[in-house]
Amino acid sequence: MKKITLPLTQEEIRSLHAGEGVLLSGAILTGRDCAHKRITEFLDRGEALPFTLAGATIYYAGPCPAPEGKACGSCGPTTSARMDAFTPRLLSLGLKGMIGKGERSPKVCEAIEKYGAVYFAAIGGAGALYGNAVKKSELVAFPDLLSEAVYRFTVEDFPCVVAIDGKGGNIYKR
Amino acid sequence: MRxxxxxxxxxxxxxxxxxxxxxxxxxxxxxxxxxxxEEENESAKFALSAVLKNAETAAAEQMAICQDTGYAVVLAEIGQQVQIQGKLLCEAVDAGVRRAYRDFCFRKSICDPITRVNTADNTPAALHTEIVAGDKIALTFLPKGFGSENMSRIYMLTPAKGTEGIIQAIVETVRLAGSKPCPPVYVGVGIGGTFDGCALLAKKALTREVGSRNPRKDVAEIEERALKEINELGIGAQGFGGKTTAIGVSCELAPTHIAGLPVAVNIQCHCVRCTKTVL
Structure with a gap:
């Protein structure tokens, strides 16, 4: 599997092909339903976000609390399609990578292509494996959202499959 | 009285x-x-082997097998000869859920449907009670993830749709769910009853062993035919394609009204978690 160090470079994104396995290492932000709504509200009000979206990779996930001795509890991906309504706007602001599970809407696929981004599929239901790939977890924003808050994870060899590559490649198109 | x-x-x-x-x-x-x-699709095989490795890791390290530790669905069959002393039944169930989700680092996933404010302790449980004969309480615990719950459907078919209509409804639900509910899925089907009762039958079907067959031959045939058609959809593990889109279809039945044929299809992800005990 191809090893990738985050943040993603444009060159790296261009080199990825749907269906290929990758191991991601570096920093990712978590964000799911409530965080996406919150981010959009910040943007609507013209307020600065408490983190940078430009160049970032976001992981659609809400972790279990960390057991003693671990950086993170079980933490697999959630269904990405629920974030579709918010995604094109975030891509227009420079979001480069997304990690989740399942297909995306045609609008998201178009935006991935337009803004030169990539969508990785993590394996849904493999929460313990992904939790163990998280080496460090810091709360970044929205603590009131509990597991839905935005965390910055430092991950090591986080296994994914390139699902939508921004060049028309889409693993879900059969 | 016990x-x-x-x-x-x-x-x-x-x-x-x-x-x-x-x-x-x-x-x-x-x-x-x-x-x-049996999988030949490389990506699907990778997904399935990751899921199996995950199960080993979760058991060995006592980590939640999936971070979506679910809506705590509790089915309680209460013998008519039982008297419960102490707290209300629902309070006792919620107290057990609250302690377990706190002590074992399970995710708290229950929130107000409008404000989305989390109850922070994974309560209330979805408690379904049934009064049965005897002096025991049978408890079933099903932590229900919502990636799959979201993909579930109910059909109020006309009687004329018959067996073919039932199978079509089951297969259509899985087809429309696509890659979203973490396939390969386990499909619980309720057939008959009322609108509400049919959905509960579908949930109960998910508490059966994967691969078990309904004792009624005509119903077992529906299960088998639906499973075969689902696995011809080619959605495969995680939607990556391949042979296995579902690992099982279980149907539960109840008498229905002469005017109707309710069919509820409750989707369960590949992470089938269910425990039972009798008190």
Whole structure:
């Protein structure tokens, strides 16, 4: 599997092909339903976000609390399609990578292509494996959202499959 | 009359929640092992082997097998000869859920449907009670993830649709769910009853062993035919394509009205977690 160090470079994104396995290492932000709504509200009000979206990779996930001795509890991906309504706007602001599970809407696929981004599929239901790939977890924003808050994870060899590559490649198109 | 104290129920729910969230049921694991062995699609095979490795890691390290430790669905069959002393039954069940989700680092996933404010302790449980004969309480714990719950459907078919209509409804639900509910899925189907009762039958069908067959031959045939058609959809593990889109279809039946044919299809992801005990 191809090893990738985050943040993603444009060159790296261009080199990825749907269906290929990758191991991601570096920093990712978590964000799911409530965080996406919150981010959009910040943007609507013209307020600065408490983190940078430009160049970032976001992981659609809400972790279990960390057991003693671990950086993170079980933490697999959630269904990405629920974030579709918010995604094109975030891509227009420079979001480069997304990690989740399942297909995306045609609008998201178009935006991935337009803004030169990539969508990785993590394996849904493999929460313990992904939790163990998280080496460090810091709360970044929205603590009131509990597991839905935005965390910055430092991950090591986080296994994914390139699902939508921004060049028309889409693993879900059969 | 047999007296059962609410503390006994609370402790049982605590243990059931823990065991459920840490382990796949053996019949699910066996089905996934078979699916992985037979899969030829490289990405789907990778997904299935990751899921199996995950199950081993979760059990060995006592981590939740999936971070979506679910809506705590509790089915309680209460013998008519039982008297519960102490707390209310629902309070005892919630107390067991609250303690287990706190002590074992399970995710708290329950929130107000409008404000989305989290209840922070994974309560209330979805408690379904049934009064049955005898002097025991049978408890079933099903932590229900919502990626799959979201993909579930109910059809109010006309009687004329018959068996073919039932199979079409089951297969259509899985087709429309696509890659979203973490396939290969386990499909619980309710056939008959009322609008509400049919959905509960579908949920109860998910508490059966994966691969089990309804004792009624005509219903078992529906299960088998639906499973075959689903696995011809080519959605495959995680939607990556391949042979196994579902690991099982279980149908439960109830008499219905002469004017109707309700069919509820409750989707369960590949992470089938369910524990049972009798008090």
């Amino acid at each position: 007296i059962i104290h609410s503390d006994t129920i609370e402790d049982a729910v605590y243990r059931l929640a823990r065991e459920a969230c840490l382990n796949l049921i053996p019949s699910c694991k066996a089905a996934l092992v078979r699916a992985e062995r």
